[in-house]
Amino acid sequence: MYKFIRFFLFLFNPELAHHISMKGLKFACFCGLLKNKIPSSPTTVMGLTFPNRVGLAAGLDKNAEYIIPLSKLGFGFIEVGTVTPKSQPGNNKPRSFRLINEEGIINRFGFNNVGIDQFIKNIKKAKFNGVLGINIGKNFDTPINKAVEDYLICFRKAYRYAGYIAINISSPNTKNLRNLQSNKYLEILLKALKSEQKILHKKFKKLVPFVVKVSPDNSNKQLDSIAKLLLKYKVDGVIATNTTTDRKGITSSRYSGEEGGLSGAPLNKKSTNVIKYLNKILKGKIPIIGVGGIMTAEDGVEKIKNGASLIQIYSGLIYKGHRLVNELCKATW
Numbered sequence: 089m090y091k092f093i094r095f096f097l098f099l100f101n102p103e104l105a106h107h108i109s110m111k112g113l114k115f116a117c118f119c120g121l122l123k124n125k126i127p128s129s130p131t132t133v134m135g136l137t138f139p140n141r142v143g144l145a146a147g148l149d150k151n152a153e154y155i156i157p158l159s160k161l162g163f164g165f166i167e168v169g170t171v172t173p174k175s176q177p178g179n180n181k182p183r184s185f186r187l188i189n190e191e192g193i194i195n196r197f198g199f200n201n202v203g204i205d206q207f208i209k210n211i212k213k214a215k216f217n218g219v220l221g222i223n224i225g226k227n228f229d230t231p232i233n234k235a236v237e238d239y240l241i242c243f244r245k246a247y248r249y250a251g252y253i254a255i256n257i258s259s260p261n262t263k264n265l266r267n268l269q270s271n272k273y274l275e276i277l278l279k280a281l282k283s284e285q286k287i288l289h290k291k292f293k294k295l296v297p298f299v300v301k302v303s304p305d306n307s308n309k310q311l312d313s314i315a316k317l318l319l320k321y322k323v324d325g326v327i328a329t330n331t332t333t334d335r336k337g338i339t340s341s342r343y344s345g346e347e348g349g350l351s352g353a354p355l356n357k358k359s360t361n362v363i364k365y366l367n368k369i370l371k372g373k374i375p376i377i378g379v380g381g382i383m384t385a386e387d388g389v390e391k392i393k394n395g396a397s398l399i400q401i402y403s404g405l406i407y408k409g410h411r412l413v414n415e416l417c418k419a420t421w
């Protein structure tokens with residue numbers, strides 16, 4: 089069935105296909121056509137109970153507009169965003185490209201989103217009672233040395249409504265954002281977020297874990313220093329990984345020269361290597377959410393074997409459809 093849907097959707101450019109599929113999903117949900125048939129197999133990570141290990145990665149529902157329809161696809165958790173303090177249009181179009189033969193996607197959206205206030209209104213409207221991750225970032229025009237303020241604004245506003253909060257410092261599409269992974273900036277950011285978490289924990293009598301999303305393009309040395317800080321500030325989790333700027337393996341593709349982050353099958357090995365390396369140094373002290381190029385059930389199992397407690401998909405959903413969620417859940421019970 090998804091083969092036909094995919095054939096139809098791939099007639100359109102990726103961004104338009106995305107809007108058509110989201111509207112279609114919402115309509116199908118409204119008509120009662122979506123039934124989550126995946127039996128629950130609960131697992132507890134970061135103090136949260138997940139009905140299964142398979143989540144939706146950030147970026148697909150940037151404005152938290154499709155939480156309920158997406159949850160009906162069987163995901164154990166949904167991560168929405170990246171959201172920034174103010175709304176922003178993102179980069180010029182076209183900004184998303186399908187590498188069909190390689191089962192990859194290159195995107196350079198640049199955090200197009202409605203801003204945190206409208207985003208929270210959307211979450212409230214959804215009345216979702218599953219695990220919701222809220223992925224936060226900085227506005228494109230906020231200087232990097234003021235980025236902490238942007239994260240704190242979103243962190244405070246998202247706290248009450250989040251199962252967990254993901255700190256996105258690894259998108260390649262916002263200038264200098266990845267510099268926040270360097271020792272100098274990361275220490276300041278983690279310190280500020282940890283102390284804010286303590287304040288909000290007291291205020292709302294609810295501890296919302298926060299996780300840091302890292303890039304697959306860090307060297308082992310960079311991962312060492314990131315891990316050191318994650319341990320020092322007792323960060324609750326790490327998401328490995330975001331998209332890559334590496335074009336190895338896709339050089340013959342028509343779109344390989346496009347700027348942006350590459351996801352899907354060509355990212356798989358690279359992201360698994362990061363998970364494996366982080367697992368070696370974190371020694372189970374901080375849970376890892378594995379994401380990057382999961383296109384089959386075996387890919388998901390591989391991420392778990394290499395140290396991920398939970399997994400997420402984005403590109404796999406586009407290429408394989410929601411059947412993949414079901415297959416991953418079964419394979420990772």
Ligand SMILES: Cc1cc2nc3c(=O)[nH]c(=O)nc-3n(C[C@H](O)[C@H](O)[C@H](O)COP(=O)(O)O)c2cc1C
Nearest residue numbers: 145146147170195329330351352380381401402403
């Ligand atoms: C079109 C697109 C938009 C994305 N937007 C975001 C985003 O806003 N924030 C984020 O943290 N990651 C974003 N990502 C990265 C994904 O969450 C994920 O980390 C990455 O795509 C690797 O997973 P995959 O190979 O399963 O797609 C985006 C990915 C794609 C393909």
